[in-house]
Amino acid sequence: MVGGACRGGEGCGGPGLRGAWSPVPMGLCFPCPAESAPPSPSPEEKRAKLAGAAERRQREAASRGILDIQSVEAKRKKKEQMEQQMATSGPPPTGGLRWTVS
Template sequence: MGMCFPCPGESAPPSPNLEEKRAKLADAAERRQKEAASRGIQDVHSVEEKRKKKEKMEKQIATSGPPPAGGLRWTVS
């Protein structure tokens, strides 16, 4: 019949090391974040390139100094 408890002669299965368990959990969390970030995107590579290009442009604008005398700035995309 069904047994709910292990036999007295059997020991409990060894539990994984605490550090190994944390590493596995961290890997799984990173994998889930990557999957969630790319959900619904057909070409992940092009999206990353666009994001990097935008960040580079924003950084260049920030380091270019004060705006011209009029104070207005426009860009063509």
């Protein structure tokens, strides 16, 4: 029985026989004669599906334990903007505040 589509017809050892004698020994799983193997996806489709699942897992792991994802993203963007402003403004002017350690 493959895919659960077996109806328990003649020559099928699936659960559809309901106590009738089965020509297939118990414990062996063979496809029914009318069933064919499902088509396997192409390697590109398989790769794309796996990549999508990996991205979804990463997103879920990144947001695990965070109640408000939007506020966390806003804080991260604000922090990046502040760092970018500090990097573009250059070194602080020489006439700034001074402090000494004695």
